[in-house]
Amino acid sequence: xxxxxxxxENLSSVLRGISQKRQNGLMEISxxxxxxxxxxxxxxxxxxxxxxxxGCSEVMRRLSNAGYGEEIDDVGEMETYSDLFRALNNRSGExxxxxxxxxxxxxxxxxxDRLYMLNLDHSAIYSFKIQMPxxxxxxxxxxxxxxxxxxxxxxxxxxxRFVKRFKPGCMIALSTSGGDAxxxxxxxxxxxxDKPRTLEELRSRLILSCYHFQSALLSLFDRAALDVxxxxxxxxxxxELSCELVNALEESxxxxxxxxxxxxxxxxxxxxxxxxxxxxxxxxxxxxxxxxTSPAASGAPKSVGPVVNLTDEGEEGEGLAPSFLTILNxxxxxxxxxxxxxxxxxxxxAVVVAVGTWGKYLKGF
Amino acid sequence: MVQLMPKAIVLPLISLFLILLSxxxxxxxxQGAEPAVQAPPSASELAPADSAESYISGYRDRYVESETExxxxxxxxxxxxxxxxxxxxxxxxxxxxxxxxxxxYDNLENYSNELLAFAQKELDSQNREGAAFxxxxxxxxxxxxxxxxxxxxxxxxxxxxxxxxxxxxKGLLQGVRQRHTLVASSIRVIYPLMxxxxxxFLAAAIMYLSSSxxxxxxxxxxxxxxxxxxxxxxxAVSLLLIAPLFYGPIWCMxxxxxxxxxxxxxxxxxxxxGGALVCLxxxxxxxxxxxxAWLGDHGVDTLLRVSSGVFxxxxxxxxxxxxxxxQGSGAGWLALGEVLMRSGxxxxxxxxxxxxxxxMPSHSEPRHLLAxxxxxxxxxxxxxxxxxxxxxxxxxxxxxxxxxSKVQFDLLDTAASRELYDRANSIDRELVQxxxxxxxxxxxxxxxxxxxxxVPFTAVLRSALVSxxxxxxQIAARCMNLMGFKRPLYxxxxxxAIMLMFITFSTKxxxxxxxxxxxxxxxxxLLYGTLRLIPAGSLALNDRPSRxxxxxxxxxxxxxxxxxxxxxxxxxxxxxxxFELHYTxxxxxxxxxxxxxxxxxxxxxxxxxx
Numbered sequence: 001x002x003x004x005x006x007x008x009e010n011l012s013s014v015l016r017g018i019s020q021k022r023q024n025g026l027m028e029i030s031x032x033x034x035x036x037x038x039x040x041x042x043x044x045x046x047x048x049x050x051x052x053x054x055g056c057s058e059v060m061r062r063l064s065n066a067g068y069g070e071e072i073d074d075v076g077e078m079e080t081y082s083d084l085f086r087a088l089n090n091r092s093g094e095x096x097x098x099x100x101x102x103x104x105x106x107x108x109x110x111x112x113d114r115l116y117m118l119n120l121d122h123s124a125i126y127s128f129k130i131q132m133p134x135x136x137x138x139x140x141x142x143x144x145x146x147x148x149x150x151x152x153x154x155x156x157x158x159x160x161r162f163v164k165r166f167k168p169g170c171m172i173a174l175s176t177s178g179g180d181a182x183x184x185x186x187x188x189x190x191x192x193x194d195k196p197r198t199l200e201e202l203r204s205r206l207i208l209s210c211y212h213f214q215s216a217l218l219s220l221f222d223r224a225a226l227d228v229x230x231x232x233x234x235x236x237x238x239x240e241l242s243c244e245l246v247n248a249l250e251e252s253x254x255x256x257x258x259x260x261x262x263x264x265x266x267x268x269x270x271x272x273x274x275x276x277x278x279x280x281x282x283x284x285x286x287x288x289x290x291x292x293t294s295p296a297a298s299g300a301p302k303s304v305g306p307v308v309n310l311t312d313e314g315e316e317g318e319g320l321a322p323s324f325l326t327i328l329n330x331x332x333x334x335x336x337x338x339x340x341x342x343x344x345x346x347x348x349x350a351v352v353v354a355v356g357t358w359g360k361y362l363k364g365f
Numbered sequence: 366m367v368q369l370m371p372k373a374i375v376l377p378l379i380s381l382f383l384i385l386l387s388x389x390x391x392x393x394x395x396q397g398a399e400p401a402v403q404a405p406p407s408a409s410e411l412a413p414a415d416s417a418e419s420y421i422s423g424y425r426d427r428y429v430e431s432e433t434e435x436x437x438x439x440x441x442x443x444x445x446x447x448x449x450x451x452x453x454x455x456x457x458x459x460x461x462x463x464x465x466x467x468x469x470y471d472n473l474e475n476y477s478n479e480l481l482a483f484a485q486k487e488l489d490s491q492n493r494e495g496a497a498f499x500x501x502x503x504x505x506x507x508x509x510x511x512x513x514x515x516x517x518x519x520x521x522x523x524x525x526x527x528x529x530x531x532x533x534x535k536g537l538l539q540g541v542r543q544r545h546t547l548v549a550s551s552i553r554v555i556y557p558l559m560x561x562x563x564x565x566f567l568a569a570a571i572m573y574l575s576s577s578x579x580x581x582x583x584x585x586x587x588x589x590x591x592x593x594x595x596x597x598x599x600x601a602v603s604l605l606l607i608a609p610l611f612y613g614p615i616w617c618m619x620x621x622x623x624x625x626x627x628x629x630x631x632x633x634x635x636x637x638x639g640g641a642l643v644c645l646x647x648x649x650x651x652x653x654x655x656x657x658a659w660l661g662d663h664g665v666d667t668l669l670r671v672s673s674g675v676f677x678x679x680x681x682x683x684x685x686x687x688x689x690x691x692q693g694s695g696a697g698w699l700a701l702g703e704v705l706m707r708s709g710x711x712x713x714x715x716x717x718x719x720x721x722x723x724x725m726p727s728h729s730e731p732r733h734l735l736a737x738x739x740x741x742x743x744x745x746x747x748x749x750x751x752x753x754x755x756x757x758x759x760x761x762x763x764x765x766x767x768x769x770s771k772v773q774f775d776l777l778d779t780a781a782s783r784e785l786y787d788r789a790n791s792i793d794r795e796l797v798q799x800x801x802x803x804x805x806x807x808x809x810x811x812x813x814x815x816x817x818x819x820v821p822f823t824a825v826l827r828s829a830l831v832s833x834x835x836x837x838x839q840i841a842a843r844c845m846n847l848m849g850f851k852r853p854l855y856x857x858x859x860x861x862a863i864m865l866m867f868i869t870f871s872t873k874x875x876x877x878x879x880x881x882x883x884x885x886x887x888x889x890x891l892l893y894g895t896l897r898l899i900p901a902g903s904l905a906l907n908d909r910p911s912r913x914x915x916x917x918x919x920x921x922x923x924x925x926x927x928x929x930x931x932x933x934x935x936x937x938x939x940x941x942x943x944f945e946l947h948y949t950x951x952x953x954x955x956x957x958x959x960x961x962x963x964x965x966x967x968x969x970x971x972x973x974x975x
Contacts, residue, residue, distance in 0.1 A: 034591045051587060325592075332595030333586060333882045339579040340889055342603045346578070350571055353610040361613040361847060365556055365931035 006126040011118075012149050018128065019043040019145035025130040029118070032326045038115070039133045044142040047135045048114040056084045058110050059103075063088070065204045066106075068098055081107055081139040100139075105207060108141040112209040115148050116155055125330050151211045162214045165221050170230040171196050172217075185216035193226075431468055431708075432678065435461060439476055446483065451498060458502045465506065466806070469707040469813035471675045472507035480506065481513065484520050496524040504532075509675065511540035515940060544822065545669030552656035553933045555649050557925050562642055563614055565918025566635075570621040572896055572905035572913065573635060574606060576888060577628035583882035584627045615847050615856070619643050622863050625910065626870055635910035636867040644860025647853040650843050651836075658836035662687060664697070671700040672820035680704045695724030696824035699731055703820070707812045711738050729760050730818040737768060737815055745775040763793035764816025767800055771809060900959035903966060916959060923952050 006014060006029060018027070022043035029036050039047035047055065056078040064071045072091060078084050081103070088098045166172070173196035182190060185208055192205045206213055220226045332338055438461050445453035458480075465473055480503035487495035500520050507513045514536030522529040540546040574581065585605075586598035602624075609620040622639025659665050664687020667680050684701040688694065698721035705714035715738050722731035736751035752769045766789035773782035790797045796816065804814040841851045848856050888896070888906075896902040900920055904913035926937040927949065941948050 032592065329592060329595035333583075333598070336579075336883070336886050338599045339582055339883060339886055340892075342582065342599050342606075343575045343578045343888075343892065345603050346571065346575060346606050349607040349610055353607070354614075357611060358614060361615075362930070364843070364846065365560065 001130070002126075002128040004126060005123045006120060007123040008120040011120055014126065014128075015145040015149065023128075023130060024132055025128055026133060027126055027128045030125045030127075030330045032323070036114075036118075039135050039140075040128075041133055041135065041142065044144055045111065045115065045148065046133065046140040046142055048111045050114065054078075055107070055110065056081065059084060059106050060088075062106050062110060062207050063098060063103075066207050067205065081136045085139065102207075104139055104141065107139055108143065109207055109209040109212065111141065111143060112148070112151070112211065115143075116152055116209060116211055125327065127330075127334065155211045155214065158214060158218060162218055166199050166217060166228060167230050168199060170199050170228050172199060172202055173197075173227045173229075175225060175227045183216065183219070185212045186220055189213075189216045189220060190225075196227075431464060435464055435473075435678065438464070451495075454498075454502065458505055462505055466803075467813070468676075468678075470677055472510040472513070472677055474507050474510050474513060474677060477503040477507035477510065477513050478516075481516055481520060484524070488520065488524050493524045496520065500524065509539050511536045511543065511546055514539060519940075542673070543670065543675060544673040544825070545666055545675075548656075548669055549660055552653060552660060555653040555656075556931050557933050558922070559642075559646060559649055560931055561922035561925060562918045563618060563646075564921040565916075566618055566639055566642055566914050567614060567621070568917040568921070569901065569905060569910055569914035570618070570625060570635065570639065572899065572902050573633075573910040574621060574624055574628060575892070576896065576906045577625075578602070579883035579886035581624060581628045586882060612849070613847060615643060615646055619859055619863060623866065626867060633908070633910050634867075635914060637864055638911060638914055640860045640863030640865075640867060642860070643863060644857045646847065647844075647855070647857030647860060650847075650853045650856075651840050654836045654839045654843065658839070664688070664690075668694075668697055668700050668820070668825060671703060672696065672822065672825050674817065674819055676704065676707060681708065693724065694824075694827075695721050695728070695731075696820045696827070698724060699728075699734070699820050699824070702731065702734055703817055706734060706738060706741070707817075709812065711742050714738055725821075725824060728821055728824065729755055729758060730821065733760065733765060733768075733818055736772075737812070737817075740768075740772050740775065741810055741812060741815075745772050748772045749776060762816075762818070763789045763796050764818060765789075766792070767797055767816045771804075771815070775809065897964050898960055900956050900963060903963035920956060920959065923955065927952065 004010075004014075018025075018040055020043065024041050027038040027040060029038065034052065036051075037049040038045055039049065049055070054076060056075050059081065060071050060075045063069075068088070069091070072084075072087055075084060075087075078087065085098070085100070085103050088103075172193065174190065174193045188206055188208060189202070192202055197205070203213060208216065217226070221228065438457050442454055442457040442461070445451075445457060461473065461476065465471075480499050484496040484499035484503065487493075487499060500517055503513065504517055514532050518529050518532035518536060521532055540550075582598050582602050585602045586594040589597050589601070605620065606624055609617040618639050622636045622643070625633060625639065626636040664683045664685075667677075667683035668687065670677070671680055671684070681701065681704045684697060684704060688697045688701060691697065698717050702714045702718035702721055705711075705717055715735065718731045718734045718738070722735065725731060732751065733755055736748045736755065739745070739751060740748035749769075749772050752765070752772060755765070756769070766785045770782045770785035770789060773779075773785060786797070800814055800816055804811070807814050840853060844850050844853050844856060848859075850856055887893075893906070896906055901913045901916040904910070904916065925931070925934045929935045929938070938945055938948065
C-alpha cells in the first residue's frame with residue numbers, strides 16, 4: 001500500500017507512477033472532511049467514487065439536463081451503471097432512449113470532470129491499495145493518466161482566454177451553418193445551439209466535461225463560428241447571473257462534494273468596492289466554503305470560469321499540511337490494531353458477561 | 366466442509382437424539398423432575414353438566430366389580446410377596462392378566478411399575494433371580510407400555526439379563542407408535558431444539574463477527590462525520606456488539622443478526638436465520654406452554670392414549686373430567702364412547718357416540734361405533750344396514766370389514782361374511798389375526814374382539830386450542846424473562862423486522878464507500894489459528910456463516926444431553942444404559958472430526974486471501 005501527501009506539485013508524478021506500472025487498485029484521497037476514491041485498472045482510471053454523490057446520480061442528472069427525461073426516483077439506490085442503463089431504457093412514458101455510446105460518453109465526461117475538479121491547493125492524504133478493483137466493466141471508460149494531466153494543464157492555461165471570450169450570461173449563437181470538419185465535441189455544441197442560448201444554458205445542456213466544453217467553444221469561436229453577445233443589463237444583474245452560473249455549475253458537477261440544496265449565495269464586498277459573490281456551504285460533512293468569483297465583476301480573472309477553491313473553514317491560511325487529528329483520523333481507519341482491539345473486547349465480553357449474567361435468563365428452562 | 370460431514374452419520378444421530386430426548390423427558394417426569402399429570406378428581410366432585418351427561422354420573426356395576434376384583438387380586442399379590450410365596454405371586458399375576466384381557470386393557474401400568482420397583486429392590490439385595498421374576502411379571506401386565514419397557518430394559522441390564530436390547534428397541538418402537546408419546550415428545554422437544562439453534566447461532570455469529578470486524582467498522586464509519594469517523598467508529602461498533610450481551614441471548618441474537626448484515630460483502634443468510642429464530646421464539650413459547658398445560662391435563666393424556674388404541678383402568682373417569690370442562694370436544698365424546706362400549710355399557714356408550722356424531726358430522730367413526738353397539742346389543746340386521754351405508758360412503762378399512770364380516774356371520778350370511786373377512790385380511794393381515802385370536806378366546810359378540818377406529822388425530826388436536834389460564838401467565842413470564850416483553854407477539858415482530866431488513870437492505874452501495882478502510886487487515890495469527898481449530902470456525906472465517914450456524918447448532922444439540930440442560934434433557938443420557946461412554950466418545954469424535962476437517966478443508970490460498 002502506498003501512502004503519502006498529495007498536492008498539485010506531486011499529483012503528476014504519483015499518477016504517472018501508477019500508470020507506468022499499470023497497477024490495479026483504489027486510490028483513496030482523504031481531505032480533512034471527506035474522502036474520494038479513484039479506481040485504477042491496468043494503470044488507467046476506470047471510475048471515481050464519491051460517497052456523497054454516487055456516480056449513477058451524477059450521470060442521471062447530466063442526462064436529465066441534456067433532455068433525456070426526468071430523473072428516476074430510485075437512482076440513488078442503484079449500484080452499477082448497468083442498472084441505471086437498464087432502468088433508463090425500461091422506464092415508461094415519453095422519454096428519449098439513451099443509446100449505449102451516449103451513456104458511455106456521459107460516464108466518461110463525468111469521471112473526467114471529477115478528476116479535473118480535484119482541488120489540491122491544500123495537501124490531502126492519499127493511500128493507494130493494490131487490489132483487483134470491482135467496477136462496471138460494461139460502461140466504465142479507461143482514461144489514460146496522461147490525458148488527464150494534459151487536460152488539467154490546458155484547462156488552466158486556456159481558462160483565462162475562455163473567460164474573456166465567454167462572460168457569464170453572454171448569449172451564444174451560431175454565425176455559420178458549419179461546413180468545416182468538426183470534432184465530436186464541436187458537433188455537440190453545434191447541435192445544442194439550435195437557437196441562441198446563454199453560456200449557462202448551453203453548459204447545462206451538454207454532457208461534456210468542463211475541459212471539452214471549454215476547448216470546443218474556444219475552437220468554434222476562433223473559427224468565427226459563434227456570435228457572442230453580452231447584454232448590457234447583464235452587468236447590473238451580475239449577481240443573479242452568477243447565481244445562475246453557480247447553479248449551473250452545481251448541476252454540472254463542478255462542485256465535487258457539496259449538496260446543491262444547501263447552497264446559499266450571499267454578496268460580499270471586496271476592498272476595491274467591486275462585487276464578489278461567495279457561495280457558502282453549510283454541509284455538515286464538508287463544512288467548506290466555496291468561493292465563486294465572478295470574472296465579469298473582478299475584471300481580472302486568473303482561472304477558468306469561476307474559481308473554485310475548497311478551503312477548510314477556520315483553517316484558511318494555516319498552511320498546507322493537515323492537522324495531527326486529521327492524520328490520526330485517517331490512520332485509525334487503516335490501522336489493524338483497531339479491529340483487533342474490538343475483536344478481543346467482544347470475545348472477552350462474550351465470555352465474561354455470558355457466564356456472569358445469563359444464568360437468570362436461562363433459569364426455568 | 367459440510368459436504369464432508371456424512372449425512373449418514375449426522376441424520377441418524379439427530380433422529381436418535383430426538384427420540385431419546387422425548388423419552389428422557391418422560392423418564393425425568395416420572396422420576397419427579399417435573400410435576401406429573403394431575404390426578405383426576407373423585408366421582409363425587411363431578412356433577413353432570415346437562416341431561417346428556419346424566420348417564421355419566423355414577424359408576425357402572427361391571428366396571429366397579431372389575432376394579433374391585435383387580436384390587437383384591439393385587440392385595441393378594443402383595444400379601445404373597447410379603448410371604449415370599451412366588452408361586453402365589455405368579456398365579457395372581459396370571460389372574461390379573463386374565464382380567465386385563467377380558468376388560469380389553471392393554472396395560473396395567475400402575476401395577477407393573479410397582480412390580481418393577483420390587484425387581485429393583487431384589488436387585489439391590491443381590492437377588493438376581495427374584496429381580497428377573499418380578500421383571501417378567503411387570504412386563505406380563507404391561508406388554509406395550511413404552512416407559513415400562515425402557516425401565517425394564519434398565520433393570521434387565523442391571524440384573525445381567527440378556528434381553529436388554531430387545532426390551533429397549535421394543536420400548537422405542539412402542540413410543541413411536543403411540544400418539545400420546547409422540548405428541549408429548551413434539552411438545553417437549555421444542556425448548557431443547559430452540560436452545561440448540563440459538564446457541565449455535567450465537568457461536569456462529571460471534572466467530573463471524575470477529576472475523577469480519579474490520580468490515581463492520583469500515584461500514585459503520587460511513588455513518589459518522591468524516592472528521593471523527595476514525596475515532597468513533599470502532600468504539601461505537603464495540604459498544605453495539607457488547608451491549609446486548611447484558612440483555613440476554615435473544616437480544617444478542619437480534620442485534621448480532623443486524624451487525625452480520627453490515628459485515629457482509631454479499632448478503633449472507635445468517636441475518637435471515639437470526640431474524641427467523643427470534644421470530645420463532647415468539648411463536649414457540651405459546652405453543653410450548655399451551656401444549657405443556659394441555660398435556661398436563663390427565664383427560665387429554667387419556668384421550669391421546671385411547672386415540673392410539675391403548676386402554677387402561679381409569680380411562681372413563683379421566684375422560685369424564687375432561688368432558689366436563691370441554692363439552693364441545695367431539696374427539697372426547699368419541700373416546701368416551703369407545704371406553705364405555707369396551708366396558709359393556711352400551712346404552713351410555715350409544716349416547717356418547719350419538720353426541721360425538723353430532724359434533725363431528727363429517728367423520729364416520731362415531732357411526733361405525735354406533736353400528737357396532739347395534740350388533741353387540743343383538744340388533745345385527747340394523748347394524749348390517751348401518752354398515753352398508755358406511756361402506757357406500759367410502760369407509761373401507763381392515764377393521765371395518767372385519768367387523769362387518771362378524772355382523773354378516775351373525776346374520777348367517779356366510780358367503781358375505783367370508784368375502785368381507787378376505788377383504789379385511791388382504792388389507793391388514795396382522796390386525797385380523799390378532800382380533801381372531803381374541804375372538805376365539807372371548808367369543809364373537811365381545812367388544813374387545815371388535816376392531817375400533819382410532820379417534821381422528823385432527824379432532825384430538827382441536828381440543829388443544831382450548832386456552833388454559835395458567836399457560837397464559839406462564840407465557841408472559843417466559844417472554845418477560847427472555848426479552849422483557851410480556852407478549853410473544855412483540856418478539857415475533859422484532860424477528861420479522863430483522864428478516865424484512867435482510868430482504869430490503871442493499872449492502873453493495875454502502876460497502877463501496879468503505880471498501881478502502883482496513884483493506885489490508887488480517888486477523889492476528891493466534892486468533893485466526895484458534896478460530897480455525899474451533900469446530901465450524903473455519904466456515905465462519907471463509908464467509909460461510911450459515912453453514913457454520915447449522916454445524917454449531919448440531920454440536921449444541923448433541924451437547925445438551927451431556928450437560929443435562931434444559932430440563933427436558935435431564936436423565937436422557939441415563940437412558941443409554943451401558944452406552945453413555947459410547948455416546949460421549951461419538952460426540953467427541955464428531956467434534957474433533959469437524960475441527961480437523963474444518964482446519965484442513967480450506968487451502969492456504971483461501972487463508973491468504975483473507
